[in-house]
Amino acid sequence: MSKVNGGEFLYSFENMRAVAILFVIFSHFSSVYKFGESADIVKFILADATTLFVFISGYLFYYLSGNKGFGYLDYLGKKFKFVVLPFFFFSFFAILAGLVFRENELYGLTPVAYMLWSFIVGGVVNGAMWFIPMICLFFLVSPMLLFCTKRDWFFVVVVAAVLFSVYSFRPVGNQNPVxxxxHFMGFYLMGMFFARGGVVMDLLRSRSKTVMAVSASGFFVLLVVWLGGDQVVQGYFDYILQPNIIQMGKLFFVVFLFFLFERFLSKKIKPMSYIANISFGLFFVHGFWSLVFLKAASYLEVSRLSTYFSLEFLFVFCFSVISIDIAKRILGARSRYVIGC
Amino acid sequence: MLSVANCVRLFVVIFLSLLNISVAKEVHILVIGQSISSNCNQNKFGKVDGVYQFDLNGNVVAASDPFIWADCNGGSMWMPLGERMIKSGLASKVVFMPIGIGGTKVSEWLVGGRAFGKLETALSVIAKKGITFDYVLWHQGSSDIGTPGNIYQDDLHKLYSYVRKKIGVVPWVVARHSRCYGRYDEKIDGVQQKIVTNAPLFFYAGPDNNSLDDRFRFDSCHLNKTGQIKMAELWFESIEKVGQRKESIEKETLLYWFKKIPY
Known part of the structure; x- marks a missing residue:
């Protein structure tokens, strides 16, 4: 995934991918939102961690396709095998569980309607999976996006799209991929823009320390704004064209991380490489272990939050890694069709 | 061949559906909360045509204050609310089931809490009789003055999840209530609004009980007759908005269209 032209490895992006998946997993922990008064700070840092993933996806897409010949059907075929097939596999079990527990009735849906709705919106049972139907839309419009990168006005499009991303919110429950x-388009295009390079990127690179300092400061200023504000996190039509403080924070965070990793962490770090290599598997699997943990935790009397957090981390992360390892051993090279890695 | 009568009927149906005219229907309301949601307010309202309640066996019987399931022997705001809903055409018949218990914190409605037994009894009657609800009104909060906001939110989500498993996805209309006996908790007030903002598929904005000053209360907490009528009006305004809000949220989540799939 992080392999680039000339066989070089984009270690900075590999490391960043590891951080992104850890953020996504942590953001789905129930314990991190119970940290008393600090819960709002944690929420600001972790919420919309998907933004990192979207940015990385855009960057890698351009890096791997933008400079070389791009075969659309070949690209879609690969995405179908390595993204959509695992999504079908995991969705099948999630939806089956939903039907067994008659979740469809809770939403007032027939079983067929529930199945179709779950497949299309993605994250009805396993919350994290809403991402797949959305990212598939990016795959579908990829030639158009590549076309834009070759035009002079690409920068204007990126700025407009990023502005829209920070002045809009996720749809309710993430249940509308379109x-x-x-909403996330701005960050995908920003990733492509960063990968394409050019005058603006050269300027930013030449002043990367200043950019990092400004980004970090901006992030903390927005944290203060967030703590004193209404703390809205979702509602596309309710809050359209209103400032999304979390996404604005993520904009600074993404820029900060990009230059941090490019300047200082562009080297192989074994644990990060390992996590990055199985990141897609972790993405698919961790939601299930989170659900199991939540069920199990309801029978546990854990009063200390640190203990609860440690248990959740050990349970969700370790079981996710173990299950991926087992799947890879059993399936060998075919594991990418099932668990995405 | 379509007869003239059938053609007229078809035309009327299509015309009404285009106008989006809804016919007033029977509305069932479950009320959960503390004393203010129960019979602990000053005035007892008498029977009103079209306003009913579920009795302890789940049968529909005429309603009047005090309501059968709820605490205390005074009155509530549910009779004037029911009357308002019928007069406005929002419902042709309203059946309430207020199960509030005085002084309860939200945590006390969870497993092991002192209100859990009553909740369970009510839910088992509901299940046995196959009763469905159109709204759940959550009118509670002043007993939680001092409870950290995130704990309150977490507990209310747990309660919602528990009740949802038993009665399905019903809009929960959440009142802002954190003022009582001269004490006011801004954090609980804030979190009651945050819950609505952050889970719009399940929670809907209810009335602001905190906005009623002592002119509307007889003991600086519970409502006098003027307060009960005012509160009923505020509840009515909130309930009136739920339908439209629910539809827009369901459209955003695509549920609106998938609900139309008949098989």
């Missing part, structure tokens, strides 16, 4: 696609 609206999510528009």
């Amino acid at each position: 609206l999510s696609f528009f």
